[in-house]
Amino acid sequence: MRDRLAASDPGLLRLTAGLRTVGAVALTLAVLASAGSDITHLVAGAMAAMVATFSIRERRRDAQAVTLAVGLPVALVSVSLGAVLSARVVVGDVFFVVLIFCAVYGRRFGDRGTALGLIGFQVYFLSLFVGASASGLPELWAALTVAFACSALVRFAVVPVTPTGTLARLRQAFRARLGRLVSAYLALLDAGPDEVDKALEDVREGNARLHETALMIQSRLEEGTPDESSARLVQRRIADAEIAAERLGLLLLSARSAERADTLTLHLPGAPAPEVGRLPGPDESTAVLRRDLLALRALVVRAGPGGTGVAQLRNRLLGYRDEENLPAATPAVRDVFRAVGETARAVMGLRVALEGPQDESDDSPATARSREELDAEDAAIDAGEEEEPAERRKGLQRPTTRAAAQVAVGSTLAIAGGELLSTDRWYWAVLTCWIVFINTASTGEILVKGYRRLLGTVFGVVAGIVLAGLVGPHTWTAFALVLVLIFTMFYTAPLSYTLMSFFVTAMLGLLYTLLHTYSWEVLVLRVEETALGAACGVVAAALVLPVRTDRRTDELLVTVLERLAEVTEAAVGQLSGGPAGDLLDKARRLDQALGDLRSATQPLTHPVTPLRARRTNARYVVALLETCAYHARSLAATAELLPTHPSIAADPRLRGAAGRTVRNIVTIADRVADEDVTAPVGTGPSIASLLGGDGTTRYGRVTDRVLRHLERLDEAVVGLARPLGVPVTAPDR
Incomplete structure (x- = not known):
């Protein structure tokens, strides 16, 4: 519980x-x-x-x-x-x-x-x-x-x-959500053909919630940790666990599919699951995999030392990082077992970062080797570079100044219209106009927020009438119900603005009862004033220094693409033998920019929007960007292992091979920022073939995982070109 x-x-x-x-x-x-x-x-x-x-x-x-x-x-x-x-x-x-x-x-x-x-x-x-x-x-x-x-x-x-206590509870939430994601993987493993879509949807939701918690932890590391080194260590271990868990799900889905699953499937809501069948290979390997996923979940959710039994589970799972310990199975299933071992390593690193040194008396050679790798990585983490200050806008271009001007005009309209409706309670229209401007940045966001507030108010009026009739003249009963409604209002506020508005309006009905001003006409007037205030807010946003939703999303999309190019170029540069950079902070800035874009596209992806094709296009673009961000984070995490990991070495050929991907990202960003840009996105041979050679020596210098992430990132970036209207050209052969 x-x-x-x-x-x-x-x-x-x-x-x-x-x-x-x-x-x-x-x-x-x-x-x-x-x-x-x-x-x-x-x-x-x-x-x-x-x-x-x-x-x-x-x-x-x-x-x-x-x-x-x-x-x-x-x-x-x-x-x-x-x-x-x-x-x-x-x-x-x-x-x-x-x-x-x-x-x-x-x-x-x-x-x-x-x-x-x-x-x-x-x-x-x-x-x-x-x-x-x-x-x-x-x-x-x-x-x-x-x-x-x-x-x-x-x-x-x-x-x-306290910041420390909040961060500790967030870390517990991350572990709990990671455990629930592993449970979703178990359901995906056992799902039949008719159940796989539901199981895949649970996996998508689990990945999204785990990523949400990781971002919440990152935003509180500075206040909740004693120093910069500790903050970066926790940030690194959280990122490792998130990447390892997502990769495990992708490989499990690929093992059940006739062909390798696309990473986009884990990010695009409603995307159909690939055709799946029974896990290939002997039935014994499926039973072993089910047992090991249960063991992995136990390692994730169990707090404290755990004793000898937990140590044995950890030793068995970490043993899959050695080829000789993998069970007899098809290559795809063996990849899943490797991913289980890597996830167990990430969980152990997370536990060490959060709980301190662990008991090593029952460690197997594979576990001891993993601990040595983690210790070496911990020692290599330093304070990093300072973040460059963001460019500040001035005058009416500053968002706060523009919003202040808009809400002032909207409030003026709301006051004039509200007093025509009621000379006593005109302020409800002003309150609604004020509220719809809070935490919004475009006309579309204001329209959606106003619609949700009106919907919650209508249902809240009905609830207020019922509660006021039940309470009658009982003052303290009414105050007790007010306290209950206040709690539910704040508890549901981050989840649903409509629910919050419902509880607010129901509470106000009780307050009117206490002030002996309750009547059916007052509550109907509340709905009318709310509708008027929302309309005034939308009109002001549309006419006074308007920021159209398209313009807002385009600005944020350009920021995401710039951050994506920055992370990719820095990670590839380090994998090519360049100097070490501050990859963790670059990846965090990419995640933050992507989160801002996801929020800004809500008016476009809202279920009631009449523009169905536009909604589908927006969802597809965001899902592709989430796919790109996953591969970029994975490249950054792998690049940071270079100084300490024995199986990863720099390969100078990567810089030239991945240069096309970075150029394509920059080209798409330029096209979104300026429609007059006509440069096309280029395609060509795979990243692996661009490395040259006969294909047998590259695995000694750069792991297959790096190449897979680079190739998937290159494919996803080219995939972005079509929905964004950027031409794609292939080289002449």
């Missing part, structure tokens, strides 16, 4: 966010109720505690404390202005728009600027929601002060979270 929870919520980040917010709200209600506060101030305190908790996103505790301390005076000023200006409609509306602009513009100053902007906006909204007046400010100030104090107490004492 612990592993299931760790795998479903990596780092327990969602659980922690929900518990923190609920704890802060509950403690605030308890303090205010004991002081005799009325319902209005209880609601205000609960909302302020929620804002003070979710607004702060910094990872270091000292930075969180500073932001929370600065956020209190910002909240007090905001609620005061909201109360004073409530009677001055025009001045209040103008100030609200200015506040919204400043809150969004503050995102350019990092997490603290974002948090203070959120606090300023949300507390001003709070003053409108509870109908704050100048005469009632002292009580509101007291409620906000209690809310911020309770939020701090829960954050730092009741539910404390």
Whole structure:
């Protein structure tokens, strides 16, 4: 159960966010109720505690404390202005728009600027929601002060979270998800012809989730590890385990297929599984492979030393790295056993990096040899090079400035339209307009987010009506349900924006009940204001400094291709005998760029999009890029083994043979960035044939794995040309 929870919520980040917010709200209600506060101030305190908790996103505790301390005076000023200006409609509306602009513009100053902007906006909204007046400010100030104090107490004492603890839980999640991926491989091994598509889909999902956890770990290494060397060691072992696990799945699928499976099959959603049959070779080898996959899963998920039994399992699996220990089987099945041995080695390296030195008393010669290789690799890891600062845009080209201008125009439209619908609750349209601009960067993303919020709001209104009818006048029952809805809101927020909007609207129905302003008309008005706010956000995004989804995805696609060329060229250069480079960081930047592109293409791949051909094309391009990234990561990982691995040596011929691949990547990037570029993508002989010779000596200098990754990468890059409209030419023969 612990592993299931760790795998479903990596780092327990969602659980922690929900518990923190609920704890802060509950403690605030308890303090205010004991002081005799009325319902209005209880609601205000609960909302302020929620804002003070979710607004702060910094990872270091000292930075969180500073932001929370600065956020209190910002909240007090905001609620005061909201109360004073409530009677001055025009001045209040103008100030609200200015506040919204400043809150969004503050995102350019990092997490603290974002948090203070959120606090300023949300507390001003709070003053409108509870109908704050100048005469009632002292009580509101007291409620906000209690809310911020309770939020701090829960954050730092009741539910404390440290970067080290978060990283430890993320590493546990990585191990749990790796174990579930091995279970998916077991299901793929035993799947019949009618079950293989479902088994392959589970493998795709397992690989995607494992990669997601690896990226989360990489983003927290700097704060969660004691020094740069430790961070790079963990990063290296995580990357090794991810690559080894994905390669194991590919070879297992190839062994069950009539021909070698394409890496794209593991990345393209809905791609049909290749025709599969019974695993070739004697039945005994299939039974042994099933037993060894079960042993590999046990090595992955078992924490602690494990004893002699676990040591024997590890020794047997690592023995497959020696040719003489492979069972009698076809070459494809023997490749799977080799991959099992390599994955077991990666798991052992990960365990050493995360848990420290292990008991070596029961090691076999193969295990001792693997430990020596890992120790040599660990000693070769250094601090690496500093990352070059990114180019900064200026003026209206800066994303935060453009978004601030857009949301200010959208909010102005929302205020005007909202007051036509209701002079009392026009601010709901402004809130929706504000929210659809958070964490979005293109018109398409804003449209999808607005649609999801409207959908969640409609269903939330129905739930609010039912809950309000059940609760009736029972105040504390309503507050208890509010706490439950707050927890579910924060727990589901990273998973589904529609679900989060549903729980928010249901909670607001209960708050209206507490404030004795609940009615069917109020909840219907909520839907109308939400639709209006979403429409105003889309209109503003489309007319004011618009960033079309095509332009946004093209920019990110060029970045991914540049990172891919950078990793490939550096890895091939090192494999050719060039100087060692910072391959791990280059591969991480490639993964981050690919993650940004994947998020930006969501409007194109959304299930309700009417452009079916475009959706299929976008999914295919992203899947091809994920395939390219996998091979580039594998090349980088192999290149970093050069100084320590006895079976890998530099081959100067690789630089010339792989030069075509790098040139093709650059050509595609230039074509995406500028449609006037007409240079074609070139094809020709295979990478292996470009090395020259009779084909018998190359394996003594460069492993077959390097050639396979280079050839697959070359094929995938050429495959990118067709959906992106880049011409392909073959040399004259």
